[in-house]
Amino acid sequence: MTVPSHTTSYYAASANDKSLRPELQGDVTADICVIGAGFTGLSSALHLAERGFNVVVLEASRIGFGASGRNGGQIVHSYSRDMDFISRHYGKETGDEMGKMAFEGGEIIRGFVQKYKIDCDLKNGGIFAACNSKQLKELEGKKALWEQHGHTQLEMLDAGSIQDHVGTSRYPGGLLDKSGGHFHPLNLVLGEAAAFESLGGTIYEASAVTRVEEGEKAKVHTAKGCVTADFVIVAGNAYLGGLIPKLEQKAMPCGTQVITTEPLSEAQQKALLPKDNCVEDCNYLLDYYRLSGDGRLIYGGGVTYGAREPDKIESLIVPKMLKTFPELKNVKVDFAWTGNFLLTLMRLPQFGRIGSNVYYAQGYSGHGVTSSHLAGRVLADAIQGQAERYDVLANLPQYPFPGGRLLRVPYTAMGAAYYNVRDKLGI
Structure with missing residues (x-):
């Protein structure tokens, strides 16, 4: 196979672990199959493995290849829209419930670093x-x-x-x-991967998902294999590559x-x-x-x-x-x-189910470092039957961009240009 590589970043050059996990070949079974080995996917996988689930993670390229291994590496709390906006548009109860979760992502990161002794220059x-x-x-x-x-x-x-x-x-x-x-984000996600593997979890790299077959037992297909699982978590975010068209329409x-x-x-x-x-x-x-x-x-x-x-x-x-x-x-x-x-129209994360057993979380709109770690815990809770917090997030409206794929880039570029002028004028 062609060995995938990370982008030419400082993080990739200074990664603690440069080893390649195997490609999926053949059929395997698991309790949960996670698509994407970034922060959302590995936070979900690690939380589930800690609770005794058999979890398989499929990564199209390398662990942390996307935003999780390329970002600014900053712990920034809350969401891209803050709780006052959420309360104003979706009700005080929703704002209050999201407020209870707004500072949890950073605690999860620090908890993983301490518990699993992850070397990621955390300051x-x-x-x-x-x-x-x-x-x-x-x-x-x-x-x-x-x-x-x-x-x-x-x-x-x-x-x-x-x-x-x-x-x-x-x-x-x-x-x-x-x-x-x-912190060093790629070393954090690599440390989370190692922690997950230490609990018996399995990660396959260079294993792009080609099709998700829904059913009582979902089947997640790659070019050379298939994972049969009770639940699937879709965690590809901006790097999902059109795998789930209905998700692609909702974010950019x-x-x-x-x-x-x-x-x-x-x-x-x-x-x-x-x-x-x-x-x-x-x-x-x-x-x-x-x-x-x-x-x-x-x-x-x-x-x-x-x-x-x-x-x-x-x-x-x-x-x-x-x-x-x-x-x-x-x-x-x-x-x-x-x-x-991945940017959403309302700049709020998107959580949901496709059918009864395919879960997704995406669209953190620039606040992904902490929100993705929170998502992992909330998704794990939902799969375990404790869906109250998940439902708060899943009930937020999810709007497509006006004009669909054709017009979402020019519309958003026009908006960015408008706000750039406001930034320069200080208004």
Whole structure:
């Protein structure tokens, strides 16, 4: 077989485990078959394996090949739409129930890291940086909202105090989330895979699913084999590749770009991020950045539609980095890559069932790191017969993009351009 490979990212170059799992060949049976070895799939698989289920995971490429192994590596709580939006549009009860789950994903990540001794450079502390006074006022509202839902590890930062955390005069203030944090995402997902395997779980790589046959016993087919299972979890997200057309109509893959510098001196690191927090700004098309475990600056941002070559990624992201840290103008960029996340029309995650035993979770709209880990626990609960929390998420409306596949990209690009202008004008 052709050996699949990861993208040309810093994460892939510094992965702890580069071994390839076997391709599925022949017929196997399991209690649950999971499609996709990213955060959603492996959080689900690990939660289920901990409860004694026999679980098989099928991955089209490599573990963490998609967004789970390419993202900014930041623990950012809640959802792409916050609880006030959810309460306003879908009722206070739904907002309150989702509020109870909004900060759980980060706890799950830390629990896995501690329990299974996963080496992924986990560090504490995240900052939302305001680019103007309007955004700073909105952060005050976010703090009050999150505190209403029980999250108290928050501190407002003014123009002076934010510079104790971020070495730039760009921001008039921000919000420090002490329970936020950052990590090496590919090493986290690889660590979760190893933990799952240690409990008897099986992962097949280079095993793209070609067809899901519904029935009392579902059959999940690949080119060279088939898994027969009582339940199926579809966790391909932006990399599902048209396998389930009814899911593809509800969401759209969008790209984000990331660069990683050469290792910086200790003095440079202290000047940029004195307390080693991760940062994301509050623009609609936001920038996000942090230091890696070996002292590089990882900087990402923007939204595009389709992949980009490494030189184009540099030309997009380096000006953003230099706007924040002009002192890095002579620093070499060692890695540049792109990855897709899945955007929904309402920017809320989509959970549901197809038939009686095929479950799915997708469309975290840029908040996938924590939401996907929450999804794994909620899916495991539902399969075990405790579906109350799953039903809260599954009952959120799921709208197709206007104009279908043909018009969803131009419509969304127009929207992104509109919000980009608003970001620049500070309105």
